[in-house]
Amino acid sequence: MKKGMRKGDHAILLRIYIGELDQYKGKPLWEAILYRARELHLAGATVIHGVAGFGAASHLHTAKILRLSEDLPVLIEIVDTPENIDKIMPFLEEAVRDGMITTEKVEIVKYVHSGKGKI
Numbered sequence: 418m419k420k421g422m423r424k425g426d427h428a429i430l431l432r433i434y435i436g437e438l439d440q441y442k443g444k445p446l447w448e449a450i451l452y453r454a455r456e457l458h459l460a461g462a463t464v465i466h467g468v469a470g471f472g473a474a475s476h477l478h479t480a481k482i483l484r485l486s487e488d489l490p491v492l493i494e495i496v497d498t499p500e501n502i503d504k505i506m507p508f509l510e511e512a513v514r515d516g517m518i519t520t521e522k523v524e525i526v527k528y529v530h531s532g533k534g535k536i
Contacts, residue, residue, distance in 0.1 A: 422460070424528075426524070428497060429497065430520065430521050430523045446491075447491045450505075450508075453512075463494045464492075466489060467490035468489065
């Protein structure tokens with residue numbers, strides 16, 4: 418969250434469920450979403466790589482030793498103000514062709530920022 422976010426503030430948790438093989442303009446979709454969130458100056462984003470899952474088509478995707486790739490699930494989470502989450506929604510509507518997007522209201526319990534950027 419931005420510096421103005423404090424304990425007790427309300428925010429939106431945006432979750433984007435996609436597959437690791439999903440693409441957007443020749444690069445991984447998860448990467449495109451991550452960089453778009455950064456370009457829009459959203460508070461932050463986390464990309465989580467799942468070990469197993471299934472979607473609307475009920476195809477089971479799992480990481481097995483003998484299989485090279487099973488299009489494993491990827492979850493991207495972003496928490497920010499409703500106004501900032503609204504900034505990325507048009508991009509997601511265009512880019513996410515197969516998957517699910519959810520939002521929910523959350524309350525900030527703690528947010529600390531050292532001021533040291535890693536990227």
